[in-house]
Amino acid sequence: MREVRVRFAPSPTGALHLGGVRTALFNYLFARKHNGKFILRIEDTDQTRFVPGAEEYIIKSLAWIGLDIDESDIVGGEYGPYKQSNRKHLYTKYAQQLVNDGFAYYAFDTPEDLEVMRKDLEAKKSSIQSYGPATRMSMKNSLTLGEEKTKQLLDENVPYVIRFKMPENEKLVLKDIIRGEIKADTSLLDDKVLYKSDGMPTYHLANIVDDHLMKISHVIRGEEWLPSLPLHYLLYRSFGWLDTMPEFAHLPLILKPDGKGKLSKRDGDRLGFPVFPLHWEDPKTGEVSKGYEEAGYFPEAFLNMMALLGWNPGNNSTQEIFTKEELCKIFTLENVHKAGSKFDPEKNKWFNKQYLELKPNEELAEYFIEDAKKDGVTVDKAKAAKLCGLVKDRCHFSHDLWKESKYFFVAPTEYNEANKKKFWKPESEDLMNKSIEILKQTEDFSSKNLENIFTDWINNNQLSFGKVLNPMRLLLAGECKGPHIFDILEELGKEESIRRIETGIKNI
RNA sequence: GGUCCUUUCGUCUAGAGGCUAGGACGCAAGAUUUUCAUUCUUGUAACACGGGUUCGAUUCCCGUAGGGACUACCA
Numbered sequence: 001m002r003e004v005r006v007r008f009a010p011s012p013t014g015a016l017h018l019g020g021v022r023t024a025l026f027n028y029l030f031a032r033k034h035n036g037k038f039i040l041r042i043e044d045t046d047q048t049r050f051v052p053g054a055e056e057y058i059i060k061s062l063a064w065i066g067l068d069i070d071e072s073d074i075v076g077g078e079y080g081p082y083k084q085s086n087r088k089h090l091y092t093k094y095a096q097q098l099v100n101d102g103f104a105y106y107a108f109d110t111p112e113d114l115e116v117m118r119k120d121l122e123a124k125k126s127s128i129q130s131y132g133p134a135t136r137m138s139m140k141n142s143l144t145l146g147e148e149k150t151k152q153l154l155d156e157n158v159p160y161v162i163r164f165k166m167p168e169n170e171k172l173v174l175k176d177i178i179r180g181e182i183k184a185d186t187s188l189l190d191d192k193v194l195y196k197s198d199g200m201p202t203y204h205l206a207n208i209v210d211d212h213l214m215k216i217s218h219v220i221r222g223e224e225w226l227p228s229l230p231l232h233y234l235l236y237r238s239f240g241w242l243d244t245m246p247e248f249a250h251l252p253l254i255l256k257p258d259g260k261g262k263l264s265k266r267d268g269d270r271l272g273f274p275v276f277p278l279h280w281e282d283p284k285t286g287e288v289s290k291g292y293e294e295a296g297y298f299p300e301a302f303l304n305m306m307a308l309l310g311w312n313p314g315n316n317s318t319q320e321i322f323t324k325e326e327l328c329k330i331f332t333l334e335n336v337h338k339a340g341s342k343f344d345p346e347k348n349k350w351f352n353k354q355y356l357e358l359k360p361n362e363e364l365a366e367y368f369i370e371d372a373k374k375d376g377v378t379v380d381k382a383k384a385a386k387l388c389g390l391v392k393d394r395c396h397f398s399h400d401l402w403k404e405s406k407y408f409f410v411a412p413t414e415y416n417e418a419n420k421k422k423f424w425k426p427e428s429e430d431l432m433n434k435s436i437e438i439l440k441q442t443e444d445f446s447s448k449n450l451e452n453i454f455t456d457w458i459n460n461n462q463l464s465f466g467k468v469l470n471p472m473r474l475l476l477a478g479e480c481k482g483p484h485i486f487d488i489l490e491e492l493g494k495e496e497s498i499r500r501i502e503t504g505i506k507n508i
Numbered sequence: 509g510g511u512c513c514u515u516u517c518g519u520c521u522a523g524a525g526g527c528u529a530g531g532a533c534g535c536a537a538g539a540u541u542u543u544c545a546u547u548c549u550u551g552u553a554a555c556a557c558g559g560g561u562u563c564g565a566u567u568c569c570c571g572u573a574g575g576g577a578c579u580a581c582c583a
Contacts, residue, residue, distance in 0.1 A: 312522070
């Protein structure tokens with residue numbers, strides 16, 4: 001195989017969505033697997049859709065997931081610049097070349113002209129509804145106008161575009177790594193604009209020119225590009241670049257969790273899950289979107305779950321938890337599933353939990369400390385790590401760690417009604433008063449010792465654990481959930497434990 | 509409408525002519541338990557349909573139906 005060079009080529013038109021993340025990830029994994037290069041190219045040829053901050057967002061997102069870039073405007077590289085608006089001059093030359101070689105032509109039709117053509121075709125119920133082999137000879141272009149008239153219009157600075165001259169009656173059979181053979185009939189295709197009247201290339205031209213100049217070996221992109229594959233192939237052919245044309249792989253789309261269609265930002269809002277990796281505020285609309293990071297997902301978990309959406313290790317493997325390094329070793333495009341996959345936020349929760357449990361408490365403590373700080377509580381690392389160990393079983397997200405531990409630092413002011421109804425019995429007050437006496441007499445406030453003392457007391461007096469410990473938990477924490485109660489007592493300490501039970505008896 | 513892609517449990521998927529169609533999420537039940545969880549066990553549930561090819565099709569071929577994408581001087 002030739003040197004692997006792949007690119008992730010987003011448009012800076014907004015936040016990087018999940019589809020884009022996965023495309024980037026699969027490009028990255030493929031590059032690493034083959035010791036190749038992962039290149040970031042910014043495709044900003046549409047000036048009207050440019051969104052300030054989007055490019056920075058994309059770069060930050062890739063960094064969060066841990067996809068290190070080998071070539072880009074920031075890290076450098078010998079094929080730069082890597083932003084298409086800075087490569088504008090290149091495309092003019094290549095568009096010109098296609099015209100000179102007879103593969104493309106000038107078109108002077110106004111938007112109104114095009115509108116008329118479409119209406120006309122629609123009225124005739126024609127199956128062909130575009131500017132192409134069947135219609136081009138009735139339009140205003142260098143093919144119909146002749147050389148002299150064309151030159152005159154160009155000299156007069158009449159706005160023009162350059163369109164690809166789609167050949168007629170060619171049956172193409174193209175290769176896609178994931179899908180196998182893709183068939184196309186050029187007579188059904190249209191004459192796409194390659195060069196816009198504002199002097200910018202369209203995606204089609206810029207993409208082929210840049211992939212060629214940057215020596216891209218494999219184009220791994222979303223399925224929405226599959227219909228453009230014949231055009232792209234024909235462009236390579238027209239330029240005479242077929243011998244170095246990259247191989248193509250079109251990734252299946254990520255679909256809505258319910259219902260039909262492509263996953264959109266709306267779905268995330270509607271169903272309550274993030275669709276962007278990081279926090280995003282749209283500078284035009286002011287709309288704010290939560291990201292996976294602030295929702296408490298770990299980047300490793302996020303990467304893992306994105307990798308398994310449409311890809312699997314194959315070979316009867318049932319492994320689901322993979323580090324980035326493992327994925328770099330075993331990833332293959334052949335194991336990418338062909339059909340689109342519905343996004344499953346529930347499974348993502350599970351993935352994150354797996355990672356949370358795998359992480360050492362010292363690492364979790366960092367998240368804990370930060371969240372505590374936001375609530376005005378300062379915790380040292382040792383204590384934070386200890387508490388993380390106590391509560392992690394019940395957590396799915398990093399923020400749950402502090403949420404589930406908050407009562408260690410803030411005494412309850414109210415008590416869960418349902419728990420109260422279930423566990424606070426007429427005899428509870430008496431038992432709590434007796435418990436206070438026991439706690440007061442206990443010097444060694446370790447979890448182990450407390451457990452021994454209470455076990456003896458309960459057994460010796462024919463009491464049940466539930467009758468004593470549930471009300472106590474309710475008074476200590478405000479609700480009946482959480483870790484081993486003697487761990488809670490140890491953590492709170494003698495004084496605070498007694499104080500909570502005392503005030504609890506009064507306030508409940 | 510046209511073109512192309514696609515189709516295994518509710519969801520993500522394994523499977524590459526012969527299997528009790530496997531795993532995971534979810535859901536349900538049970539076990540553990542002082543609570544909530546965790547964990548463990550068990551269960552639930554799928555080859556879209558119709559034709560071929562074949563001794564034999566989930567698997568290969570052709571239709572049909574469903575789903576998706578594209579059909580801009582957007583990417």
